[in-house]
Amino acid sequence: MEQKADTDTIAAIATPIGQGGIGIIRISGPESLEILKRLFRPKRPVEQFKSHRLYLGHIFDPGTGMCLDEVLATYMKAPRTYTKEDVVEVNSHSGYFILSKILELVLESGARIAQPGEFTLRAYLNGRIDLTQAEAVVDLINSRSERGLYLASEQIRGSLRDKINALTDQLIQILGQIEAAIDFPDEEDTFLDREGVVKILSDLITQITSLIDAHSEKKTWIEGISTVIAGRVNVGKSSLLNRILDEQRAIVTAIPGTTRDVIESILSIEGVPVRLMDTAGIRQVTDDEVEKIGVQLTEERLKEADLVLAVLDQSLPLSPEDIQLLEKIRHKTALLVLNKIDLAPAIDWNQALKDLPPFPTLKVSALTGEGIPTLKKEIVRLVIGTDKDLDPSGIAPNIRQTRALKEARKYLESALQAITEGTPLEISAFELRNALDSLGEIVGETTPEHVLESIFSRFCIGK
Ligand SMILES: Nc1nc2c(ncn2[C@@H]2O[C@H](COP(=O)(O)OP(=O)(O)OP(=O)(O)O)[C@@H](O)[C@H]2O)c(=O)[nH]1
Ligand SMILES: [Mg+2]
Known part of the structure; x- marks a missing residue:
């Protein structure tokens, strides 16, 4: 991933707009704590805000001196936060006007309004989560069934990422053999076990196919039939x-x-x-x-x-x-x-x-x-089907991931064909590198920027 996270401070209302018990304003970035200090007067004097503690106090409008709401504020110091940046959350009462007013003060104090999904985008760009975990956050929110929740939460824990990484490791290992054999053509037998490579390739194709087959599960449990x-x-x-x-x-x-x-x-x-x-x-x-x-x-x-x-x-x-x-x-x-x-x-x-x-x-x-x-x-x-013997691994890729898996499978099949037919090894190496790129797109290592944009635009504001 070439792209880096912006380093300005962003803010948004993180809870649904409307009347409710609590509303949360979330701030992330280097200015977070300064902004909080400007607007928040704790009940008891605070020497220094400790990380991950709740403080009771009031939000004031620094312009008019008016007290807006009694709130609970938390300062979470980087990097142990959702975005890996300094994060502040203000829990206020929830109503459209009060939340908008607090947000407005936060913005006047130096933050910029966050785009939909921008907190999660930062978590991804700052390396706290990979792309499959980020996408699972949306699934978790949208899930319409318990099984859907399970699939999404497994993916947030990294089940799909681990699976893709395992496939990638195997691929790199055989690509290494092939490249060594290309570099030392006289010693091919020392470096390259053709039979072994064919076996691993076939096995990789089988594993990828079962992942592709699991896609429909995700659609069913998260979106519904x-x-x-x-x-x-x-x-x-x-x-x-x-x-x-x-x-x-x-x-x-x-x-x-x-x-x-x-x-x-x-x-x-x-x-x-x-x-x-x-x-x-x-x-x-x-x-x-x-x-x-x-x-x-x-x-x-x-x-x-x-x-x-x-x-x-x-x-x-x-x-x-x-x-x-x-x-x-x-x-x-x-x-x-x-x-x-x-x-x-x-x-x-x-x-x-x-x-x-x-x-x-x-x-x-x-x-x-x-x-x-x-x-x-x-x-x-x-x-x-009747037998509900659902795959316990809980891995089910979404449409985007499935497309990338199909690409990877296509390249692996070409590589397999090239190597069994005895075509020059460069061809197989080329196909394997393409397959690696396709797998990399799934976790976000080689994902083009416009794809990232479309993924994060599906998030709600404040997530
Ligand atoms: N006797 C009987 N009448 C039914 C039954 N189901 C629907 N009807 C009647 O059939 C008529 C049409 O029903 P709708 O449910 O509006 O049919 P529809 O297929 O939605 O019709 P359109 O929206 O016009 O395409 C109504 O008068 C219903 O009361 C049934 O099982 N038995
Ligand atoms: Mg009708």
């Missing part, structure tokens, strides 16, 4: 959403084309976070501009969905729209939901289904609630 309810108009999609959530979330009417927007709700089924989306019903002939846009939105959500609940009204015959939908989602994980089983079936469904893509099928009634518990279980089972 994105589940899209789709179907033609009036089949009962919104009723189904309401029934699964057990609340009147979406408008239900007998008029076809009621839902126009995507209506999203989150619920937990057996501890698994599920993002359930009700969408506009699909129908071909509509002149309604709003409805057309709604149908476009449906199509977009369908593409990104982890799971589709394709709803049909079993009291009506199959329509061309039903068939089109099922064809469209042929390659997705989907569940066919035959709704309205409180009404008589219009056709012999067992027969009709034989000609359709083979999705698992469930019969329900959104009106009476019949079949809904089974449907909920199926949603989880289809995405997670």
Whole structure:
């Protein structure tokens, strides 16, 4: 990493804005203590602020002499702090005005307002954490399940970093052999154990592949299973959403084309976070501009969905729209939901289904609630599987890390091919160096600046 942390002092409100018990203003940088001294009058005289101690006192406006709030202030001396810089935290009462006012005084006293994620960026640039740990902080905050919390906290403790470092060490070791053999071509046998290298390379590829496979776990547990309810108009999609959530979330009417927007709700089924989306019903002939846009939105959500609940009204015959939908989602994980089983079936469904893509099928009634518990279980089972033997290592890379792992794997495969085919060793060495760079991007050693920016911009202010 070439980039260095700025050395000015930054400040931000570190707690959510709003009324609450406590609000925290966080300051980091060399001026932190001076700024605190300017604004804070401790209850009892303080000779010297000791590090990591809480002091009770008042915040004053040095301009007017007005007392603003009774607070608890902490000074944390570098480097044993979140950013490895001097850090001050002021715990005040929480309200928009009081927190803004204290922040304003801190800024007037010499700090600059922190960018989103800038405290964590400094922790990273100052070498306290690597990039995988920084990214896990966002996961921890965003996590929607206990398993997600576990994955994030393991990663904050360095599980992914350690894994990547172990892979990197092995790579460096074989690269060393190959480079020595390049430098001393007559003594290749002394330096290079070709068979051994091939074995290690294959093993590295296997390890990287299992890391890549673990990616979907992260998405599931931290963001939730994105589940899209789709179907033609009036089949009962919104009723189904309401029934699964057990609340009147979406408008239900007998008029076809009621839902126009995507209506999203989150619920937990057996501890698994599920993002359930009700969408506009699909129908071909509509002149309604709003409805057309709604149908476009449906199509977009369908593409990104982890799971589709394709709803049909079993009291009506199959329509061309039903068939089109099922064809469209042929390659997705989907569940066919035959709704309205409180009404008589219009056709012999067992027969009709034989000609359709083979999705698992469930019969329900959104009106009476019949079949809904089974449907909920199926949603989880289809995405997670039944055996919950989850990887105890708790390592699951995010999208960015997975991309870098795929790059690394590509280079390793080329290197492996080159070495088995007897191509000049320079080629293998070149590919291995590329693989090292890709792995380095994951922990932040070779990460381009624009990537860092996009990572830290996902943080909230004050983190
Ligand atoms: N008998 C019966 N009627 C149902 C059932 N589910 C929904 N309905 C009725 O079907 C009509 C349409 O229901 P909605 O939930 O609005 O259907 P939708 O698929 O969201 O419709 P659009 O938003 O217009 O695409 C309403 O009159 C519901 O009361 C069911 O299981 N049984
Ligand atoms: Mg609807």
